[in-house]
Amino acid sequence: MDAIYDTIENRYKVGLFESPTGTGKTLSVICSTMTWLRNYKRDHVFDIGADPDESSDDEPEWVKSAYRSSIVDKSKEKLKEFETHLDLVEKSHGGKMRAESAGKQKVKRRQIQQEDANFLPDDYHDTDSGSIEAQNVKLNREIESLMNHQVNQAKEYSCKTKIFFSSRTHSQLNQFSSQLRLTSFDASFDDMSERTKYLPIGSRKQLCINEKVSKRGDHSINDACIDLQKTKDGCSYLTKDQSLVNEFSDLSLSRIRDIEDLAILGTELHACPYYSVRQGLDSAEIVSLPYQLLFQKSSREAWGLDIKDAIVIIDEAHNVVDSITSLYAVKITISQLNKVIQSLKVYLSKFAKRLNSGNRINITKLTKICKVLAKFMELEQPSPGAEVKPEDIFENSTGDLVNIHKLDEYLTKSKIAYKIESYMEKTETEFSTTTPVLFEIAKFLRALTNPGKEGKFYWDKTGDEFELRYMLLDPSVIFNEIVTQARCVLLCGGTMEPMSDFSEFLIPQVARDQIKKFSCQHIIPESNLEVYTVDKWGNDSEFDFSFQKREDVSQIDRLGQFILQICQVVPHGIVVFFSSYNFLYKVVHQWQKTSTFQKISTLKTIFQEPTSSSHVDSVLSEYSNAINTSKRGAILFSVVGGKLSEGINFSDNLSRAVLMVGLPYPNAFSGEIVAKRAFIEAQVVEKGGTPQKAKECSNEYYENLCMRAINQSIGRCIRHANDYALIYLVDKRYKQPRIQNKLSQWVKNRLVFEGNIIGSSAKFFSNK
Incomplete structure (x- = not known):
């Protein structure tokens, strides 16, 4: 918490923070940033509320002091009025039981038959003021005017400096909302209480409550919404009743709500959440939003998001480069x-x-x-x-x-x-x-x-x-727009190593002395995790699962013998990660030709990651059930970068051991990798570097892709303070200091240099 607060207070442009899952990362981010914001609002109330035309340097000090006091009192009174207003709105909403009345209310809607005319575009003319674009602009202006119109004096409160929290998935943003509910903070002024004014925003797919529109796909839902607004009856949820829009806005701020809560609220009030929520943005202290709304300038502008001097928090930041690229x-x-x-x-x-x-x-x-x-x-x-x-x-x-x-x-x-x-x-x-x-x-x-x-x-x-x-090829161009405008950008994640990629490819324009780096150790006891590098097994032959050697039959057989022994000492669940589906299939096929596969199945029930996303839940359910109902447990063969390596937690008995077989380098001959490496090399040469230096930089990028995938996968096994597990890194290359230095700090610090791996593993679990 202190590191994040200091990063903002000391005006670092970017903070890189690694905090393993289970260490309270989200709460730390919330508490440090909200504490800073409240302190900032308290200390800078005069700067925020003063009118430069109403004060002069020529005036006596007592006049200026009185003026400053009046500004503080006025700001405090305005905030008090707004807090009281939100209390009344929340109480009134509960008393009216809108949810019940909304259920009883019958809204007459004409069923409109989908005629062929619905599939026709408006007549198109390049410079026609009455064209569809002109109508859309006019419609958007009307909506903007509707949303911005202020009716109540209590609604004049605004929070100029904001916190924006962005994450990749809907579930991660909902988790943020749930964590925010656990907190409370000192008010911006003494002698009063102040709620956290929070708004979650999202796409139409998340906020639209009109079934005609919401059933559309991601690509067509926006056009379907605009299309419906242009029909004679329009969208029944896009109300012109300003008091209803005000009520939605006030209720969305009156307590912590997630995106589903806003959809429910919109249904209760019969008001469009997607448009109505915008009115509350000016008063919000903290706003959560998905990556696509933050990383696309057009989306920020469409929402009216002003990130100037804001604190921008990006969660799961190891995804940022890939996410911007994919957008x-x-x-x-x-x-x-x-x-x-x-x-x-x-x-x-x-x-x-x-x-x-x-x-x-x-x-x-x-x-x-x-x-x-x-x-x-x-x-x-x-x-x-x-x-x-x-x-x-x-x-x-x-x-x-x-x-x-x-x-x-x-x-x-x-x-x-x-x-x-x-x-x-x-x-x-x-x-x-x-x-x-x-x-x-x-x-x-x-x-x-x-x-x-x-x-x-x-x-x-x-x-x-x-x-x-x-x-x-250069996502820093997009990201720099955010960094330039914001006061501070905090890149946070459970697995941020190797961090050098952020400096090289995401924020190269930021001076190194303007970047703060912090890596937090895991909160589990030292005795709850051991990490082994397994460089050889069997007849002392080395494990080398590089692309050229990984299909060696004798090596695959030795891997099977090692896993057999691990199954005998590790209780409950074991997760084994392979570099690709193709390699996994070849390993399993080889073990089935020998007795290895059958021997493993007598010790653990075997499960294999499906290639289809639709089967993931059923496989996970069966795997979990096998562990919970059988003393022998189960083993799951998975793929790095597959369906199970990110976003799914293998906590407690689901993963008492993780095996990483080889180093999962991406396909060096894929068009994307070839194009990216060529771009990196060209950039180095363009800046005066030698061809050799250029090649080193592209190799570093390629290796870092691999190491980040490793850190993300093995991070699945330790999920809370009382969890415990063993990690086995199976390949001679894990002995190299360069590779070890790119592991997450909490993993690297628990490397065990022990010859008798099986004996040490048995001892580890005998003490649990």
Whole structure:
């Protein structure tokens, strides 16, 4: 807590904080940042509330002192009024039993038959003030005016300096809300109490309560919402009753609510949570939001999020680089293009006579561009990672005559992708698809119009199909927008090592003396965790699971013998991580050819990670049940970076031992890795580095990807203060100091250099 408080107070630009799961990371972040904010508001109340036109340096000191006192008193009174107002609103809401009345209320809604007209875009004209875009802008302005209108004097309270907490998943944000409920803080002024004013915000998918819209996919839900607002009846939840919007806003701040609570509140009040929650943003002290709302400038602007001088907390920060990259990544395949071409053909033949010339012309242009892309992909025989220049795509074609900027503008304004996808979905033709292909094509064209030097088009391959991809190679460009505006950015996570990647690839623009690093030890007793590096077994032959040697049959057999002995001394559950599904299958196949697999199954019930996400829960349930109902326990063969290596906790008996087999380097020949390493090397040379230095930097990046995956996987086993487990790092390379130094501190500090691994393991559990 002290380290975080000092980082903010001493105006470090970025803080890197590693705190293992179970150490109270979230509560520490909440308490330190909220304590700082309340102190800051108390100490800077004059700066916040003063009007520079009402005070002068020429005035006597007693006048200035009286003025300062009046500002403090005025600010305190305003806050008191607001707190009292929220108390009354909360009490009134409970008394009225809105939930019950909302259940009884019958809202008449006409059932509107989905006619073909619903699939038609508005007439399109490039410069028509009455076009769909103009109407959307007008509608958004009306909504903004509605949300910003202030009715009550008590609503004038605002909190200028805020805390923004962002995490990757919905469940992590809900966990933050639940932790926040456990806290209370001293008020910004003496002699009063003050609640924590918190707002969770999210996407339409999380906040929309209109079933017509919320059932849509992630890509089309925004267009569906705008489309519904334009209909004669509009959306019944988007109320123009300002008092209802005020009530929703006040209730959302009156106590700590998570995103589901806001949806329930919206249903009770019959008010749209997605739009109504915005009115409370100005008064909120702390706002939680998913990565995509924070990392996309357009999303921040759409929500009116002002991060200037804010404290920005990013949880699970080991995901940040990948998350930013994936937000801006896009890929297309020939099969996708062919589906889109056929869909456009079907749509145009159906509606040609009902489309105005602007729509017909642009749909024809879109078809032409898709055909040019398909032809380019068919003619090429690329290697994964090979760069593609946008101008090469249109060489020897007339596709370059199409103004892609204008076409992109049409796709954005007309919502044609949503219209066509909706029509194909309704008709259920052979060209309809569960994936929003046309949205991907539109996103790809958008990347073509604004490639930028920080991004790159390149070839990749999945299975037998080639893909044309765009990847943001330098996420620091996006992240720097946040760092520049915020007072301080706190990057927090349970497994942040190796930390050097953050300095090199996420915040290279930040001076090193403006970065604070802190790594917290685990709260478990020293005796509750031991980490073994297993470099050899059996006939003293070394374990080397590098790509070239990992399929050696004798080595796989020795691994089986080692696991057999581990199964005899480790109680309950064991999780074994392999570098890939392919390697896991080959190991299991080899053990099945010998007696190893059968011998392991007599000691532990064997489970294997499924490749399908839909089967993960059932496998985990069966694994847990086998451990809880049988004395012999179970063993789970899993994959690093798979369905079970992140986000699922193997606490207590679910994992009394973790085995990491080899070092899980990603595929060195994948297009993404080849493109990224080439970019890193080019950047080093551009800054004056030698080719050798460039190669070292790209190798370091590649190795760090592997080590971060290791830290994330083995961190699954210790989840609270009383937990205990053993970790086995099975490969001779784990003996190297360079590799050990990239392990999480709490893992590295518990390395055991013991020859008799099985004997030490048995002793470890005999004392538990």
